[in-house]
Amino acid sequence: MLPEDFLLKSLTGCGQDWPFGYSELEPYYTEVERQFLVSGLPGDPGYPNGGSPPLPPLPMRDFGRRLAKGFDSLGWQWWPSASAIFPREEAAKLRYGPEGELGTVSTGADRRTVKASTDVTHWPGALRAGARLETGVQVRQILIEDGRAQGVEFVDRDGRTHRTAAKHVILCANGIGTPRLLLASDNGKGIANSSGQIGKNLMMHPLAALAGVFDEEVDGAVSPLGAQVQSTHFYSSDPARGFIGGAKWGLQPAGGAASHLLSYPWTKGTPVWGDHFADSLRSRLGHSAMFSIVSEDLPNANNRVMLDHRQTDRAGGPGVKIEYSLDDNSRNLLKFHVNKVTEVLKAAGAREVVVDPLVRASGWHLIGTARMGEDPSKSVVDQFGTSHDVPNLHIFDSSTWPTSSGFNPAASQAAIALRSSEHFLKETSW
Structure with a gap:
């Protein structure tokens, strides 16, 4: 995003300003580009001076x-x-096929992704470090007791219900899944919604x-x-x-x-x-x-x-x-x-x-339904994604955005999540 995207209300009188600005996010943009092996060319005059993508631009x-x-x-x-596609020589071979499989390179039986998505760039290291990934499951609710999150209740792929305890719960279910889960938690009474903002201001x-x-x-x-x-x-x-x-x-x-x-x-x-x-x-x-x-x-x-x-x-x-x-x-x-x-x-x-003039099937970017802000009466989380109401509940997805900007959200959301994660690790008491 551009610096002006964080100041919509100040510049136009509409919407909301963000509780932080471009300058605070810029080092995280640079680090995200490094982690995702972004291909690009530095020097775009449309942006402030910043870091250089780690890989050269695609042909x-x-x-x-x-x-x-x-x-x-x-x-x-x-x-x-810029593109989150790597490495350059493999991306140059990429072709569209009739099956519509974008982001793969096929050479006979060898099929490799060239998309720098988290399954390639982040999950392998996380699993080696001891993270446990549960696939095919669905969280039913966040468990609450005495105003704090106690863990989550989820259903596995076979329909069995489980509960897992946690000192902190980090929610990343995006602009539809996040408000849905918050409203359904505490046995349907809803949580973290003293502001009444959960579910409102969907932007697409x-x-x-x-x-x-x-x-x-x-x-x-x-x-x-x-x-x-x-x-x-x-x-x-x-x-x-x-x-x-x-x-x-x-x-x-x-x-x-x-x-x-x-x-x-x-x-x-x-x-x-x-x-x-x-x-x-x-x-x-x-x-x-x-x-x-x-x-x-x-x-x-x-x-x-x-x-x-x-x-x-x-x-x-x-x-x-x-x-x-x-x-x-x-x-x-x-x-x-x-x-x-x-x-x-x-x-x-x-x-x-x-x-x-309006692509009807384009509701991919789901933003804004648990907005961040410094005033608990007007927002769901603070600038680092921590709930105003539930101190050990955190939201690190694009549901927290006060405004949408006019850019695809992936790079900014990755940078915001990295900033929030860093703050979480530094400031959280275990």
Whole structure:
């Protein structure tokens, strides 16, 4: 995220400021990049000076170079995107397959991931150090006694109920799972909610997608799914545009045949199916590149997560009900950025631009339902994720975010979790 993302209320009068700023998080961004072996290029003028990613950027494909020239012709800022993909020589071999398996390299029977996800970068070391990982289980509730967490009750894959004691409970179930578990705990009475904020202010980053189709082959079906180019040229909030907040543009490969038939933005464009199927697919496959527009989602107490007692899960716990409506701010924001991205694609030589102005299947980023803050009457946890109400209960996921920013949350959430973990280890009494 950018420094301004932590100061939304101060800068715009809307939303909330964070209880800490970019400068406090910057060293954790640098350490997270090291731990996840991030590939990238230092010096992006859109950011303050900071550390350098440990690995060089991924190779720029033809479609990336074309769009970079399009940006240059308009005088707009762009930069090669960072990626949590390693090592470089293996990532360069990555191809889309018809099965849609992204993030693997196959050489005969040898199949290795090139995604720097925690199963590769963190879990092996944690297991060697003595951590115990229970898979296929579901926590039913956090156990509470005398205002403190005592442990958790969970159901294993065979349906058996277990209780495990703990001096501290750290919750990382994201913007839907976290409020659901908090509201269902203490035998359904709910915990850590004296502020009344649990479940409120769900933010999901409304997403638009645009694909440019070129006459020439542009290498658009080859490359990791991660972005080639990122732009924050129009990111900063400008009230003159009629909305608050920003959006980040990420240039991605358009993908293989399955993506062109079943995925965004193609399902909003001219139908491929029918007598013209072969010609339509041939004209697009390998000839296309796609922008995703990740837009800021303002906190709104009416966008919320609640328990649904009409249904139960396999552990016997209540289901979840989500109420969420897109507001005019998001609609105006997306419309503005779609028009600007269309300009870039045309400046790069695209003969056709296919637009999905709101990708309905894009609720992946689940943010804000157990917000952090220094005032216990208005927040669930403090700036380090510790509950105001239950002193040995901690939340280290993106449900604690006061605002969403217009960036994918993974890097920031990893840095925030690292900062919270460091504080936990230094300050916790055992």
